[in-house]
Amino acid sequence: MERFNTVLKDENPQLYYEHIHRYLLAKENISGGLVLDMACGTGYGTKILSEIAERIVGVDISSEAIKEAQEANSRDNTEFKKADCCATGLPSQTFDYITSFETIEHLDSPLKLIEEITRLLKDDGVLIISSPDKFEYTDKRHVKNPHHKKELYHSEFRSLLEKFFPHCLIAKQRLVAGSAVVSDDGFSSNSVDNGLFYGDHKGNGYTNKLNEGVYSVAFCSRVPLKKIRVGIYENKLDSAVVWNAREEILPAKRQISELKSQIDTLKESSLKRKSEVANFEKHLQQNSNSLKSGLEEIIKRSERAEEQFNSLQTDIEKQRSCLESYREENANLTNQNTSLQSDLREKGLKIETLEEECDRVREELKASQKSLEQKNKENDSLLKVIDNIEDQNAEAQVILSTKLKLIAELENKQHSLFKESELKEKELDDLHTRLNQCSDERDNLSERYQHLKQTFSWKSTVPLRAIRRFFERLTG
Secondary structure, eight states: OOOOOGGGTTTOHHHHHHHHHHHHHHHHTOOSSEEEEETOTTSHHHHHHHTTOSEEEEEESOHHHHHHHHHHOOOTTEEEEEOBTTBOOOOSSOEEEEEEESOGGGSSOHHHHHHHHHHHEEEEEEEEEEEEBHIIIIITTTOOOTTOSOOBOHHHHHHHHHHHOSEEEEEEEOOOOSOOOOOTTOTTOTTOOOOEEEEOSSSEEEESSOSSOSEEEEEEESSOOOOOOOOOOOOHHHHHHHHHHHHHHHHHHHHHHHHHHHHHHHHHHHHHHHHHHHHHHHHHHHTTTTTGGGHHHHHHHHHHHHHHHHHHHHHHHHHHHHHHHHHHHHHHHHHHHHHHHHHHHHHHHHHHHHHHHHHHHHHHHHHHHHHHHHHHHHHHHHHHHHHHHHHHHHHHHHHHHHHHHHHHHHHHHHHHHHHHHHHHHHHHHHHHHHHHHHHHHHHHHHHHHHHHHHHSOTGGGHHHHHHHHHHHHHHO
């Protein structure tokens, strides 16, 4: 389990500054209330927040960490509990503030942590949370932290939080080395624009954003956030140590150069003395017969010279050892300087690339806006056409309704006419029946007439002929 402890400050000052800065940031944006510190570890951050909270609860899955936190914190307003951050068992809608620093990347499901936080946080509560940016923390360094299960890119971190909280302020964090210029009126003065100067005498710039943040820090709420305090965290003693160390490098380099010069001088002196000794020995050999009387004195002087020579050789060896040490130190410093310059050039190139990308995106955005305006005009025209069609449709509906009423009336009339036709057909059938009957009667009368015609004279049949004509006209 990866866990930071303040006792490791001197071993890893970078982690110390990053962790302490986040808790100081949270402290400045908490005003009393009930606070939950999720994955509190040994409780050093919980202790900082207890100075401002009315009551604070720290939870962690490690029994060992909870025990250490309880032993190190004795405030009455502080409580520690062993619990899983994704299932704390604490009551819902309880906390005014929840902090969760460098927790989400250690979980298989970041979503479960945010869901649990949403359940525990009051409707107007504030979440303060951080996570390493996968691009800066892992991709760029080509080093994977074995304790991290699910790292998020900065954009993924923002998207996850905005699904649950409509009001989010997202920031970035990384360590810096530089110089600060702050107005006497403070960072929040209306007459001062605060930002970040970057680069050196060869190339530099100014921005009001931190483009390359190793960590993402967010303030989230379901209601509009109050003004958030962010800024620089400085320890004056450590700042002085860092800059003094850099200042001491140059005198050390000068001292190395002076020692090299001294060594060269000593070498020349040693060679000169050796030459003198050789010449002296040669002179002794040439004048041995004449100088026998002073041989002992000469031997003594030679021994003293040898002692001096040995002493000089010892000094030279010591100076050589110091020189090798200074060379190694100089090589290390040169390598560090080369690495820093390389990183600086890479960052400068990346910044230029990002600026070019921003310009390109701005141009694309302008083009998209123009296209959107044109589309809006076309949509307005289409809406007018649709309104005309809807008006015509409404008129057609009225006409159709009128036609349908006429059709219904015609159908009713057709039905009435059909009934009248049926009655007429019945009457016609009755007339045909009557006609048939009359035809039968006519045939009978005709037979009778022929009979009578044969039986009576012409005068006596006049009435019968009149009757016959009558029936002929009737049937005609």
